[in-house]
Amino acid sequence: MTQSIPITVMVNEKEYRREVEPRMLLSDFLRHELGLTGTHVGCEHGVCGACTILFEGESVRSCLMFAVQANGYNITTVEGLAPPSSSPHLLEDGGREGGLHPLQQSFWEAHGLQCGYCTPGILMTLIPFLKQNPDPTEDEIRHALSGNLCRCTGYQHIVDAVKLAAEKMKQS
Amino acid sequence: MKPAPFEYFAPDSLKEALDLMSQYAGEAKILAGGQSLVPAMNFRVVQPTQLIDLNRISTLSYIQEDNHSIRVGAMTRERQLEFDSSIARRVPLLYEAVPYIAHPQIRNRGTIGGSLVNADPAAELPVLMFALEARLKAQSKSGERWVNARDFFVGMFTTALEPDEILVEVELPVDSSRTGWSFMEVAPRAGDYALMGVAALVTLDANGKCERAKLVYLNAGEGPVETPEAEKLLMGQILSDELVEAAASSASEKEMNPFGNIHTSPEFQKHLAHVLTRKALKQANQRAEGLLQ
Numbered sequence: 224m225t226q227s228i229p230i231t232v233m234v235n236e237k238e239y240r241r242e243v244e245p246r247m248l249l250s251d252f253l254r255h256e257l258g259l260t261g262t263h264v265g266c267e268h269g270v271c272g273a274c275t276i277l278f279e280g281e282s283v284r285s286c287l288m289f290a291v292q293a294n295g296y297n298i299t300t301v302e303g304l305a306p307p308s309s310s311p312h313l314l315e316d317g318g319r320e321g322g323l324h325p326l327q328q329s330f331w332e333a334h335g336l337q338c339g340y341c342t343p344g345i346l347m348t349l350i351p352f353l354k355q356n357p358d359p360t361e362d363e364i365r366h367a368l369s370g371n372l373c374r375c376t377g378y379q380h381i382v383d384a385v386k387l388a389a390e391k392m393k394q395s
Numbered sequence: 396m397k398p399a400p401f402e403y404f405a406p407d408s409l410k411e412a413l414d415l416m417s418q419y420a421g422e423a424k425i426l427a428g429g430q431s432l433v434p435a436m437n438f439r440v441v442q443p444t445q446l447i448d449l450n451r452i453s454t455l456s457y458i459q460e461d462n463h464s465i466r467v468g469a470m471t472r473e474r475q476l477e478f479d480s481s482i483a484r485r486v487p488l489l490y491e492a493v494p495y496i497a498h499p500q501i502r503n504r505g506t507i508g509g510s511l512v513n514a515d516p517a518a519e520l521p522v523l524m525f526a527l528e529a530r531l532k533a534q535s536k537s538g539e540r541w542v543n544a545r546d547f548f549v550g551m552f553t554t555a556l557e558p559d560e561i562l563v564e565v566e567l568p569v570d571s572s573r574t575g576w577s578f579m580e581v582a583p584r585a586g587d588y589a590l591m592g593v594a595a596l597v598t599l600d601a602n603g604k605c606e607r608a609k610l611v612y613l614n615a616g617e618g619p620v621e622t623p624e625a626e627k628l629l630m631g632q633i634l635s636d637e638l639v640e641a642a643a644s645s646a647s648e649k650e651m652n653p654f655g656n657i658h659t660s661p662e663f664q665k666h667l668a669h670v671l672t673r674k675a676l677k678q679a680n681q682r683a684e685g686l687l688q
Contacts, residue, residue, distance in 0.1 A: 244400070287430055287504065291405070352499070
């Protein structure tokens with residue numbers, strides 16, 4: 224007998240109701256049930272950090288939770304950083320600002336991503352980090368990133384992007 | 396990489412959870428923070444038929460302080476330990492060590508009870524509970540009992556819990572004001588499993604001589620590894636460089652048998668144990684001296 228459990232989850236301030244099998248991972252729920260494919264799935268055992276989301280405002284691995292556990296809770300995914308309505312179509316020269324979250328804008332400007340696979344998880348790790356630590360040192364930034372693997376950048380431009388974001392977010 | 400099917404329960408009360416454990420003893424698994432269990436389920440290394448999720452039982456999450464101890468509910472998140480002021484003031488060894496546990500994303504979910512029951516020899520919390528002489532409260536439908544941390548870890552990923560028991564509380568004794576502490580580990584990258592680690596406590600008498608020393612190691616054997624011979628060398632002595640060196644040699648060369656893994660040989664682990672023991676004993680001693688003044 225397969226159990227099917229009704230759940231109600233707030234994702235990016237929108238309410239979703241679904242019925243799920245208990246073994247469905249929260250990461251798969253976000254991607255396959257809700258179509259929010261911004262949350263990436265890498266290792267599925269908590270090592271790579273690609274699936275990091277905010278659960279009640281705190282960064283967690285969505286591959287290490289079951290969707291049923293999110294019943295009644297608030298989730299933010301990378302799609303929640305900049306609402307789609309406010310995202311302008313990005314021009315090739317990178318000329319238009321304003322549609323991205325300052326953290327995303329900083330990653331763009333500082334070349335903080337290449338293939339982009341790890342980026343959503345890194346952004347969702349950094350949102351609470353920069354809230355708790357608005358003026359981080361490079362050491363603190365590297366420590367904060369230690370739970371997120373990036374195989375392209377060598378991390379240097381990610382660190383630069385975080386420094387830039389901290390400046391931008393202080394001003395705003 | 397998807398878990399096998401299971402039946403899911405999310406009880407609101409401990410009583411309900413204990414009833415379920417009694418009903419499904421031996422088959423059910425408890426879901427605490429899930430930071431070790433869910434990966435194991437994703438790999439299908441673990442395939443419980445029933446999963447009993449404790450996350451809805453709010454009464455299992457607390458940090459309570461009294462004169463002699465701090466009581467921590469089993470579902471208290473590692474992140475809560477990390478920022479708790481009573482732990483910072485009164486259990487500085489734990490306060491110093493918690494940030495070494497994996498990454499913030501893991502500590503946001505991972506619980507003290509979950510880590511202890513998982514009993515991974517490379518984990519920090521079992522070693523810390525052992526060093527701090529914590530007591531663990533196990534409860535079942537038929538009653539409750541207290542188990543000393545040193546009797547709780549019986550082997551690799553194995554504890555003294557009965558199949559129908561749930562770990563519900565940890566009692567941390569609050570140590571004397573003359574005890575210095577140190578926690579150190581070496582990991583390839585911040586947050587990774589440590590290759591070797593040590594928790595050290597040094598209590599000094601009024602003359603600055605060692606009254607009590609505690610050394611407990613992670614990833615050095617099948618569970619938390621203690622080194623009583625090294626501790627004995629230090630008793631009643633002033634911790635000179637030579638003495639510290641002798642204790643480090645005894646602990647690392649005679650009193651542990653690390654297994655090695657893909658990242659390290661057993662010899663390198665012993666080398667790390669030697670160096671870490673020397674550093675940790677010196678730091679703990681220095682802190683104890685600071686407290687004497």
